[in-house]
Amino acid sequence: MTAPLLELKGIGKSFSGQPVLNAVDFSLRAGEIHVLAGENGAGKSTLMRVLCGVYQDYEGELLLNGVKERFKSPQDAARKGISIIHQELSLIPSMTVSDNIFLARETDLRWGWLRFSSERKRCIRILSRLGVKAQAQDRVDTYPIGVQQSIEVAKALAFDARILVMDEPTSALTEPEVDRLFAVMEDLKKDGCGIIYITHKMEEIYRVADRITVLRDGHYIGTADREDLSREQLIHWMVGREVSESARREKPSLGETVLDIRRFTVPDPGGRPRPAVDRVSFSLHAGEIVGLAGLQGSGADVLLNALYGSYGSCTTGELYVEGRAYTPRSPKHALDRGIALLCGDRKREGLVLPMSITHNISLAALARFSPRGLLREDREQRAAEESRSHFGIRVASLDHPVETLSGGNQQKVVLAKCLQTQPRILLLNEPTRGVDVGAKQEIYALLNRWTAQGIAILLISTEMPELLALSDRIIALHRGHMTATFQGSDVSAETVLAASMGGLEKSKS
Amino acid sequence: MNAAVVPLQRLRPIFSHPLFRALLALVIILILGSFFNAEGSFFRWETHRDMLRHISRYGILACGMTLVIITGGIDLAVGSVLGLVSVLSALLMIHWGWSPLLAVPVCLLVGLSCGAVSGSLVSKFRVQPFIATMAMMVFARGLAKYISGGRKISQGVQQGDTFVYLDFPRFFEVLNARILGENVAVVTLVFLGCALFAGLLLARFRPGRYLYAIGGNEEAARLSGVPVASTKILAYALSGVFAAIAGICQAAQETQGDPEAGGSYELTAIAIVVIGGTNLMGGRGSMALTLVGALTIGYLEKILSLNAVGEAGRLMLTGFIIVAAVLFQRSKR
Numbered sequence: 001m002t003a004p005l006l007e008l009k010g011i012g013k014s015f016s017g018q019p020v021l022n023a024v025d026f027s028l029r030a031g032e033i034h035v036l037a038g039e040n041g042a043g044k045s046t047l048m049r050v051l052c053g054v055y056q057d058y059e060g061e062l063l064l065n066g067v068k069e070r071f072k073s074p075q076d077a078a079r080k081g082i083s084i085i086h087q088e089l090s091l092i093p094s095m096t097v098s099d100n101i102f103l104a105r106e107t108d109l110r111w112g113w114l115r116f117s118s119e120r121k122r123c124i125r126i127l128s129r130l131g132v133k134a135q136a137q138d139r140v141d142t143y144p145i146g147v148q149q150s151i152e153v154a155k156a157l158a159f160d161a162r163i164l165v166m167d168e169p170t171s172a173l174t175e176p177e178v179d180r181l182f183a184v185m186e187d188l189k190k191d192g193c194g195i196i197y198i199t200h201k202m203e204e205i206y207r208v209a210d211r212i213t214v215l216r217d218g219h220y221i222g223t224a225d226r227e228d229l230s231r232e233q234l235i236h237w238m239v240g241r242e243v244s245e246s247a248r249r250e251k252p253s254l255g256e257t258v259l260d261i262r263r264f265t266v267p268d269p270g271g272r273p274r275p276a277v278d279r280v281s282f283s284l285h286a287g288e289i290v291g292l293a294g295l296q297g298s299g300a301d302v303l304l305n306a307l308y309g310s311y312g313s314c315t316t317g318e319l320y321v322e323g324r325a326y327t328p329r330s331p332k333h334a335l336d337r338g339i340a341l342l343c344g345d346r347k348r349e350g351l352v353l354p355m356s357i358t359h360n361i362s363l364a365a366l367a368r369f370s371p372r373g374l375l376r377e378d379r380e381q382r383a384a385e386e387s388r389s390h391f392g393i394r395v396a397s398l399d400h401p402v403e404t405l406s407g408g409n410q411q412k413v414v415l416a417k418c419l420q421t422q423p424r425i426l427l428l429n430e431p432t433r434g435v436d437v438g439a440k441q442e443i444y445a446l447l448n449r450w451t452a453q454g455i456a457i458l459l460i461s462t463e464m465p466e467l468l469a470l471s472d473r474i475i476a477l478h479r480g481h482m483t484a485t486f487q488g489s490d491v492s493a494e495t496v497l498a499a500s501m502g503g504l505e506k507s508k509s
Numbered sequence: 510m511n512a513a514v515v516p517l518q519r520l521r522p523i524f525s526h527p528l529f530r531a532l533l534a535l536v537i538i539l540i541l542g543s544f545f546n547a548e549g550s551f552f553r554w555e556t557h558r559d560m561l562r563h564i565s566r567y568g569i570l571a572c573g574m575t576l577v578i579i580t581g582g583i584d585l586a587v588g589s590v591l592g593l594v595s596v597l598s599a600l601l602m603i604h605w606g607w608s609p610l611l612a613v614p615v616c617l618l619v620g621l622s623c624g625a626v627s628g629s630l631v632s633k634f635r636v637q638p639f640i641a642t643m644a645m646m647v648f649a650r651g652l653a654k655y656i657s658g659g660r661k662i663s664q665g666v667q668q669g670d671t672f673v674y675l676d677f678p679r680f681f682e683v684l685n686a687r688i689l690g691e692n693v694a695v696v697t698l699v700f701l702g703c704a705l706f707a708g709l710l711l712a713r714f715r716p717g718r719y720l721y722a723i724g725g726n727e728e729a730a731r732l733s734g735v736p737v738a739s740t741k742i743l744a745y746a747l748s749g750v751f752a753a754i755a756g757i758c759q760a761a762q763e764t765q766g767d768p769e770a771g772g773s774y775e776l777t778a779i780a781i782v783v784i785g786g787t788n789l790m791g792g793r794g795s796m797a798l799t800l801v802g803a804l805t806i807g808y809l810e811k812i813l814s815l816n817a818v819g820e821a822g823r824l825m826l827t828g829f830i831i832v833a834a835v836l837f838q839r840s841k842r
Binding site: 308310330331332334335341343348349350351352353354355359363364366367370373374375417421 | 712713714715716717718719721722725726728729730731732733734735736792793
C-alpha cells in the first residue's frame with residue numbers, strides 16, 4: 001500500500017497553556033474527500049491551521065507523501081501543494097479574475113514585468129477545466145458569489161495543489177451552485193487530489209464524504225468510512241459529552257407572552273439571496289428561557305440581531321411585544337420597548353474599549369443618568385458600584401478603561417450594561433463566551449435570578465450542555481428554518497444536534 | 510532603603526496621565542524659551558499677553574476640532590469657514606451697518622450650516638470625513654470670494670468718484686480691545702469661553718459622552734442605542750459655529766474681511782489638538798489637553814519669532830517639534 005497523501009500524527013496545540021488540540025490523528029488519501037466534523041470549538045480550524053503552516057509550534061508530526069515536514073509559513077505550505085479555501089472569500093473584489101488567481105504568485109516575470117498574456121492564457125485554461133463561466137479580464141465583483149467561490153477554487157488549483165482544504169464552502173451558495181461545486185470536487189478526486197471538507201450540514205456529509213473524522217473538544221474521536229458510520233453514531237461521536245453540572249435551571253414560573261414572533265423573515269445581512277432567517281414563528285413568555293440551537297449559518301444570531309433592530313427595518317413578518325405590534329427599527333427603538341441584546345462579539349460590538357467601566361455600564365441607559373442632558377456622575381457611580389457587587393466584577397477601580405479587564409470581567413460589564421436598560425426581554429448571544437468556570441456559575445445564577453423577576457430570555461449558546469441545562473424550551477434552526485422545538489429538559493443533546501444539522505431523515509436529493 | 514521608591518511608584522499613574530505628558534511638553538517649551546529669551550523679552554508680561562491674543566483664533570478653531578476628532582473624524586473646513594464668516598461679518602457690520610445683535614446670529618448660523626452639511630455627509634451619506642470636509646473647505650472658500658467679489662471688505666469704499674471711509678463698528682472695536690488695564694485681550698476671553706463650553710459639553714453632558722462612545726467604538730455605540738448620526742452632525746455643526754466665532758474675531762482683529770483669511774488655519778488647529786495628546790483615532794482626549802496644546806503651539810511660535818528665526822526655519826522647526834511632541838506622548842504608553 002502506498003503512503004497516504006498526508007498524515008498527521010499526534011498533533012497537539014495549546015494557547016497560553018490552554019490545550020485546544022490533544023494528540024489528534026488524521027490522514028488523507030489521494031483521490032478521496034475526507035470530511036472533518038465536530039461542533040463549534042471542537043478544534044477543526046486549529047487543526048487546519050497547523051496543516052496550512054499558520055502555526056509552526058505544535059506537537060506531533062506531519063507527513064507529506066510519507067516524508068516528514070514542518071511548514072515555516074502558509075506560503076511554504078502552499079508551495080508544497082496545500083491550499084485552503086476559507087469560508088469568507090479571500091478574493092479582492094476590485095481586481096480582475098486573472099490578477100486574483102495570480103496574486104502574490106506572479107511567478108511568470110521577466111525582469112519584474114508582469115506577463116499578462118501568458119497569465120491570462122493559464123487563467124483561461126484553469127477556468128475552463130473547472131467549467132467556470134468567467135472571463136479572465138473581468139473584475140471579480142461583477143460575478144455572483146457562487147462563481148467567485150469557483151474562482152477561489154481556481155486560485156487554489158493554479159499552482160497544482162494536491163491537498164485542498166474547504167471550510168464550509170457552500171454556506172453562501174445556491175443549490176445549482178452547490179451542485180456545480182460538487183461536480184468540480186468529483187473531477188479533482190479523479191485527478192488524484194485529496195480534499196478535506198469541513199461542514200456542519202448532515203446532508204452534505206453523506207453526499208460527498210468517502211471517510212469521516214470527528215473531533216470533539218480538541219480530541220480525536222474516530223475515523224470511519226461513510227458506509228460504516230450511521231447518522232446516529234456520527235451525532236453521538238460529536239456530542240458525547242457529560243451534561244455540565246454547573247448549569248442548573250430552577251423551576252420557572254411562566255407569565256404571560258411577552259414576545260410573539262410570526263413568520264419572521266430576515267434577509268441575509270451579507271446580501272446573499274437566501275434569507276438568513278426564514279419564516280420563523282414562536283413565542284416567549286415572561287420568566288422563560290428559550291434556547292436557540294444552531295450551528296454556523298443557522299441564522300440564530302441573525303435572528304437575535306434582527307429582533308433588536310441592528311439591521312434596521314428590513315425584516316418581514318409580525319412581531320408582538322407584550323401584545324402590541326412591534327417592528328424592529330433601530331437598537332434605540334428596541335431598548336425603548338424593553339428589549340436588550342447581549343452581542344456575540346463583545347470587543348467589536350459590546351464595549352467601548354477606551355472608555356471607563358462606569359461609563360460603559362451606563363452607556364445604553366444614559367438618558368436615565370442625565371436628566372435634561374446633564375450627566376449625573378454620582379448616579380453613574382452608584383449604578384456601577386451596584387453592578388460590581390451584583391455581577392462580582394473584579395477590578396481595582398471602576399474608573400479604569402474597560403480594555404484593561406480580563407475577558408470574563410469584560411463579559412460581566414457588557415451584561416451589566418444590558419441590565420441597566422431595565423429590559424423585559426433579554427436577547428443573549430453567548431453569555432458565557434470566553435468566561436472561566438467560576439464566572440460561568442455566577443452568570444447561570446444571575447440568569448435564574450432575572451427570570452424569577454419576570455425577565456424573558458432568548459439564549460444562544462454553542463455549548464450544548466449549557467443550552468440544554470438552561471433552556472425551558474429549545475428551538476432548533478438550520479439554514480434559517482425552524483427544524484424542531486423541544487419542550488422541557490429531558491431532551492438529549494443528540495436529538496437537538498441532529499435537528500440543527502438538518503434532521504436525521506435522508507433528504508430527497 | 511526603598512522609601513524613596515514607594516512614593517515614585519504611587520506617582521506612576523500621574524506620570525502616565527495624558528494631561529501630565531501634555532504639560533511636560535509645555536514646560537519643556539517654556540524652559541527653551543527662558544534660555545533663548547531674546548535679551549529678556551520672553552520674561553515680559555506683554556510677550557505672554559500677545560501670545561495669548563495671537564493663539565486665540567486658532568484655539569477657538571481647535572475647540573471644535575477637538576469635538577470632531579474625538580468622534581474619530583476630522584474637519585478640514587474650519588479655516589475656510591473662518592474666512593467666509595470674516596467676510597460676511599465685515600460686509601454686514603461695516604458695509605451694511607447691521608447691528609451685531611442681528612449680524613452675529615446670522616454669522617453663527619452660516620457656520621452652523623456649513624458644519625451641519627459636512628456632518629450630514631459624514632453620518633447620513635457615509636462620506637469619509639476627510640473628503641466631506643475637504644469639499645466643504647473648497648466650497649466655503651469659493652463662497653467667501655463670491656460674496657466679497659474677491660476683494661477685501663474694509664472701511665474704505667468707492668462711491669462713484671469719491672473714496673469714503675465708513676465707521677468702524679463699535680462691536681469690532683470692543684472685540685479687538687484689551688481690558689483689565691490692557692492686560693487681557695477680549696478675543697482671549699472669547700477663546701476661554703469657547704473652551705469652557707466645549708469642555709463642559711464633553712465632560713458633563715450626555716452628547717459629550719456620546720462623542721467619546723462613537724469615537725471609541727461606533728458599532729458598540731450604535732448597538733447601545735446611541736443616536737450616532739445626530740451626535741456626529743452635532744460635532745461638525747459645533748465645529749462650524751466655533752469657526753464662525755473665530756471668523757468674527759478675525760474680522761475684528763484685522764479690521765477687515767479678507768476672503769483669503771484662514772488658509773491653512775485648519776492645520777494649526779489639528780496640530781494644537783494632536784500636540785495636546787488627543788488621539789486622531791478617536792475616543793480619547795479632552796478639552797484640557799487641547800488648551801495645553803494651544804499654549805504649547807503658541808509659545809513655540811512666539812519663541813521662534815522672538816529669536817528672529819526666519820519663516821523658512823520656523824516652518825521646518827515646527828514640523829520637527831510636532832513629530833517630537835507626538836512621539837514623546839506616545840512613548841511608554
